[in-house]
Amino acid sequence: MHFPTNKLEYICIQPDEPLTDIVESIWMVKNHSDEEKEGIIVPDGKIDLFLLADENGKFEIFISGICSAPITKPPFPKSTMFAISFYPIAAEYIFKQSFADLNNTKKTLQTDYWGFSRDDLNDFNQFYHKAIKVLSSLSSKEIDDRKKKLFELIYACKGEITVKELEEKIYWSSRQMNRYFHKWLGVMLKTYLNIIRFSNSLKQLKNGDLYPRLDYGDQSHFIREVKKFAGVKPTILNKNENDRFIQLSLMPEK
Structure with a gap:
């Protein structure tokens, strides 16, 4: 799926087997606007891993747990965000850690988490294939x-x-x-x-x-x-x- 909105460019790809039970989608949003505008994220039942960079060179990787209430997102003008949306089962089978303390919040990770870097935001197609390779190596355990x-x-x-x-x-x-x-x-x-x-x-x-x-x-x-x-x-x-x-x-x- 690939389409532009007014000032947002959005691409979303669903992975193939064997990751379909763990990964809902891998996607990107490019915000071409310079408006300082907050947004709201509503609950969707997913765990999300984000790579975010702005035009000033700031780069971060963060992860959010399950949301059970609307979350106000700070403005990210002129920014690029790549993300992996996981089904909850990924907590046990990919991350191998509880997300109970990340309910309705996020956690900033190391900027080389899973071998990702700011350079990965230069090409979404390459990021997608790199993410698939990383996730495939992490999901060795058979799901109950x-x-x-x-x-x-x-x-x-x-x-x-x-x-x-x-x-x-x-x-x-x-x-x-x-x-x-x-x-x-x-x-x-x-x-x-x-x-x-x-x-x-x-x-x-x-x-x-x-x-x-x-x-x-x-x-x-x-x-x-x-x-x-x-x-x-x-x-x-x-x-x-x-x-x-x-x-x-x-x-x-x-």
Whole structure:
């Protein structure tokens, strides 16, 4: 996927097997504007690794955990950002560390993390292939079938599945699943399901469909959930004034 917005250039590539269970996408955003404008990131259920450089030569690599609330992003005028978006299972199988302390926050890493550098931001295609090579070398451990099926069901159902149904389908107790989510991600399973359901509602909201299409109890429940994860009502999210909601700004039309 490659398209320019008003002042943003965006490319997004989904990886091939065997990384499809771990990596959601590898992407880039180039901000050609010099406006000092804050943005808002809404929860999408991913762990993200970022490489960021601005026109003044500043370069950093940072990582963010699962968000369960809207996050205000500082302005990055005239900047280039390359990123890898991971499914939560990457915490255990790629990073081999808990992200519980990075819920709704980020951590700055060494500027040579995984062998990346500022020079990698010169060519997105080369960065993509380098990232695939690095990730392939890190993902040597076979994914537990039960965990793999858990996330497959969550995404296939767009979050429209209960904890009890998951328990019955994968033969894993709700207590054990919640322990897993709390240990590795710092959120409860029910919260994660709500995040995925909300994230899957973003496209309809962008397109002006302000009524629930997923299994929200009613319109008022839908509005409450949108306000919880986006900080605003569906009507405000749809307007997206000044392109302040980053994911909506990068989302292709219809």
